Amino acid sequence: MGLRFSKYEGLGNDFVVVDAAEEITPDEAIRICDRNLGVGADGVLSVGADPASMTVLNADGSVAEMCGNGLRCVVWHLVRTGVLPMGETVDLTTDAGPHRGQVLQLYDGASKDNDDATAWVEIAMRPATLEAEAIPCKRALRDDNLLGLHWTTVGMGNPHAVTFDPIETDARLALGPQLQTDPMFPAGVNVGFAQMAAGHIDLNVLERGAGWTRACGTGACAAAVAAVETGRAERGTDLTIRLPGGALTVRVDAPGAPIVMRGPARHVFDGTYVRASRESTGSP
Numbered sequence: 001m002g003l004r005f006s007k008y009e010g011l012g013n014d015f016v017v018v019d020a021a022e023e024i025t026p027d028e029a030i031r032i033c034d035r036n037l038g039v040g041a042d043g044v045l046s047v048g049a050d051p052a053s054m055t056v057l058n059a060d061g062s063v064a065e066m067c068g069n070g071l072r073c074v075v076w077h078l079v080r081t082g083v084l085p086m087g088e089t090v091d092l093t094t095d096a097g098p099h100r101g102q103v104l105q106l107y108d109g110a111s112k113d114n115d116d117a118t119a120w121v122e123i124a125m126r127p128a129t130l131e132a133e134a135i136p137c138k139r140a141l142r143d144d145n146l147l148g149l150h151w152t153t154v155g156m157g158n159p160h161a162v163t164f165d166p167i168e169t170d171a172r173l174a175l176g177p178q179l180q181t182d183p184m185f186p187a188g189v190n191v192g193f194a195q196m197a198a199g200h201i202d203l204n205v206l207e208r209g210a211g212w213t214r215a216c217g218t219g220a221c222a223a224a225v226a227a228v229e230t231g232r233a234e235r236g237t238d239l240t241i242r243l244p245g246g247a248l249t250v251r252v253d254a255p256g257a258p259i260v261m262r263g264p265a266r267h268v269f270d271g272t273y274v275r276a277s278r279e280s281t282g283s284p
Contacts, residue, residue: 003018003274005273012244015041053092060210068217136159137161141161146184156225160222190205200239200242224241
């Protein structure tokens with residue numbers, strides 16, 4: 001009844017990685033991700049090796065089409081476990097289409113055999129979409145007013161809404177959940193609160209199925225796209241996106257080109273999760 005897993009994190013966005021041959025139900029994903037009673041994670045990533053693939057179950061059991069930080073962790077996992085040679089690119093199948101990844105280097109001259117090695121990983125994310133039907137949303141926004149703020153909607157294989165309006169923390173905490181469940185977004189939406197600063201973009205993301213997160217890779221890409229599309233940043237330049245867990249580098253090239261994201265991925269530990277044969281009732 002043991003489920004072998006590996007724990008990874010990217011900027012504090014943490015995941016339990018399991019073999020795709022294991023069938024993980026939404027209820028089991030909830031138990032695995034429970035930080036008191038399970039392993040603890042923002043999501044469960046089911047990874048296939050041949051062909052390379054990734055599917056995502058959020059901490060609340062819902063399915064996520066994509067996860068940028070998770071993709072970096074999966075690419076590093078494939079290298080660490082000997083499936084992918086160091087430096088070689090891999091095309092990963094996801095529910096949001098194919099994405100290409102590569103471990104560029106390891107931090108501090110570490111070997112891939114070091115259990116605590118951190119990898120610097122590049123992902124060629126799918127091209128962004130601004131089309132309402134593809135995001136999906138009822139109407140596409142580009143610095144348009146909704147709930148008293150200016151929002152730009154971006155599809156990164158999953159839906160995002162980004163605002164650059166200055167907003168206090170308390171108001172952000174209230175507005176994030178309100179927008180996330182607004183009828184404007186039939187599949188919900190990841191909500192990004194961004195601020196332009198000297199040399200970088202500060203970003204906080206309320207993520208579907210995971211809540212306020214230390215880092216969101218697709219959210220960072222969406223914020224970079226929104227900044228470029230609204231004239232706040234230049235196309236074809238490396239943009240530093242600072243999240244609570246650390247920084248990612250994102251480049252937005254020509255429309256229709258992949259969004260390039262670079263950032264760290266770290267192996268935390270391996271283990272075996274004892275799968276429940278029945279639900280615990282809290283009493284013998």
